[in-house]
Amino acid sequence: MKRGKLIVFAAPSGAGKTTIVRHLLGIPELNLEFSISAASREKRGAEVEGKDYYFLSVPQFKEKIRNKEFVEWEEVYPENYYGTLKTEVDRICNAGKNVIFDIDVVGGLRIKRKFPEETLTIFIKPPSINELIKRLKKRKTESEEKINMRVSKAAVEMATAPQFDVIIENDDLGKAKAEAERIVSEFISTENK
Incomplete structure (x- = not known):
């Protein structure tokens, strides 16, 4: 069986990557298949364990780092970790499916x-920082302080865009x-070199 390919979507929060990833997942x-990331943060809204994220405590996450169980991981905000478990990628690839990621730019x-x-890396760029702020506020899932943290991080993330295969x-x-x-x-239709 042919091993699947890896398609990475990354963007600042609010750029629309999750909406685009969900659209692609609906095309048979x-x-x-979506790579479910591990996260050391609390669930938001209607998020579901094992569907949206694997929710881990900070000590659990750090133990998996020590055991080298991640393909990649990042401390996105202080004591707020996100990562991709090796077992998740292997499970999807070994089933002959293509893995789609919705993750942080560094990851x-x-x-x-x-x-x-x-791997194909795709950066989703918002039209402007002002539009990003509007989208984050419209979500109504985070405090003003969290939104400000995300917006200041967005400038750094936007600077990485040229390192991606496609913007x-x-x-x-x-x-x-x-x-x-x-x-x-x-x-997906091209053969690996």
Whole structure:
């Protein structure tokens, strides 16, 4: 059985990557399965354990780091860890499916470095920082302080965009979805070098 490919979507919070990833997951021909990340934060809203994230305590997360159980991990905010478990990637790839990631920019670039031939990295760029602020406030899931933290981090994340294989500007969601669909479809249909 052919091993699946890795498709990484990364972006500042509020850029629309999760919406685009969900759209792609609904296209059977792409043979995608979502890589569920591990996180050391509390659940938000209607998030579900084992569907949205594997929720771990900070001590559990640190133990998995020590045991080298992650493909990549990052302390995104103080005591707030996110990472991709090796078992998750192996489970999906070994089933012959393509893995789609919705992760932090640093984690996305780490995956590309570890698996350069099998990985496509896509950066979803918001039209502007002001638009990003509007989208984050519209969610109504975080405090003003958290939103400000995300916005200040966004400038750093935007600077990494040129390191990605593809940049899609999400100023029109329909166009961004169509572009992502075309790019992912082309990548999946090409053979590894």
